[in-house]
Structure formats: structure tokens, C-alpha cells
Amino acid sequence: MNLATDGKSSRLLTAAAYTALFLAGAVEGLIGSFQYSRLAPVAAIGFCVLLLATCLLGAWAMRTISGALWPAVGWLVVSFVLSMPVSGGSVIITNSTAGKWYLYGGTVSALSGIALAFGAQTFGGRIPGAGARPR
Numbered sequence: 379m380n381l382a383t384d385g386k387s388s389r390l391l392t393a394a395a396y397t398a399l400f401l402a403g404a405v406e407g408l409i410g411s412f413q414y415s416r417l418a419p420v421a422a423i424g425f426c427v428l429l430l431a432t433c434l435l436g437a438w439a440m441r442t443i444s445g446a447l448w449p450a451v452g453w454l455v456v457s458f459v460l461s462m463p464v465s466g467g468s469v470i471i472t473n474s475t476a477g478k479w480y481l482y483g484g485t486v487s488a489l490s491g492i493a494l495a496f497g498a499q500t501f502g503g504r505i506p507g508a509g510a511r512p513r
Contacts, residue, residue, distance in 0.1 A: 396448050399436045403452025406432060407484075410453075411460040411470050414480035422480035426487040429453050433491025437498070446495035450488035457484060 410425035429449070437446035461471040461481060471477045 395440060396444065399432075399440070399445060399448040400452040402432055402436075403429070403449030403454075404456045405452075406449070407453040407456030407460070410480060410484070411457055414471065415474065415476045419476045419479040422476045423483060425480060426483035429484055430487040430491050433488060434494060437491070437495035443492065443495045443499055446491045450492055453484060453488055457481060 406425065406429055410422075410429075414422040414425055432449045433446040436449050437443060439445060457471070457480075461469070461477075463469045471481060
């Protein structure tokens with residue numbers, strides 16, 4: 379059985395890659411939600427840059443817009459769930475300068491990564507990546 383010709387194996391491998399991208403975004407959101415306040419807003423900005431890089435590298439590796447979408451969705455789900463107050467009244471992501479930079483900057487970074495991937499595919503015809511075939 380050849381992996382390149384087997385449709386089920388190819389779909390399974392693609393699903394595993396998108397799941398890994400989603401989990402990478404979710405882990406970034408989990409770690410960032412607890413560590414964003416280190417060094418005031420500097421760490422929050424660093425986590426935003428890391429998310430943008432993950433989205434762009436995901437799009438580059440998968441050569442699709444979905445490669446940028448899944449890490450962004452993973453980050454958004456985890457970060458915004460952790461920013462909600464619990465019944466005891468405690469909040470993980472506070473309404474501070476660093477918290478605002480982390481949530482708003484991360485959202486802008488996620489949307490920018492998706493938009494840049496969309497622009498690369500729309501205006502370039504495809505997202506260039508490893509193993510891309512010339513036209």
C-alpha cells in the first residue's frame with residue numbers, strides 16, 4: 379500500500395496535521411493565558427507574535443488558508459474561555475494593560491495570519507511552500 383496513492387491514508391494524515399495545528403494554537407493559548415503578564419506587556423506582545431508566526435507557518439506548511447485558521451481557532455477558544463470569570467469570581471486573564479494586549483493583540487494576530495494567508499493564495503495563486511510545484 380503506497381501512502382501517496384491511498385486516499386484514506388492521505389485524508390487521515392491531513393486530518394492529523396490540522397489537529398496538530400489546532401492543538402498548537404490551543405497550547406499557545408493555554409501557556410499565554412497564564413504567562414502573559416510577565417515583563418508587563420512585553421510577554422503579551424511576544425505571545426501575539428508567536429501566534430502570528432504559527433498561523434503563517436501553518437499556512438505555508440499546508441499550503442492552504444486552513445493551515446492558518448486552525449491554530450487561530452485553537453488559540454481563540456482557549457484564550458477566551460480562560461478569560462471568562464468563574465462562579466468563585468476569579469479571572470485568569472485580568473483587565474490590565476498586559477491582559478488587553480494579550481487578548482486584543484492575539485485576536486489581531488490570528489486574523490492577520492488568516493488574512494495574509496488568504497492574500498497570498500488569492501494574489502499569488504497558491505501559498506508557496508515546501509515541495510511546491512512550479513506552474
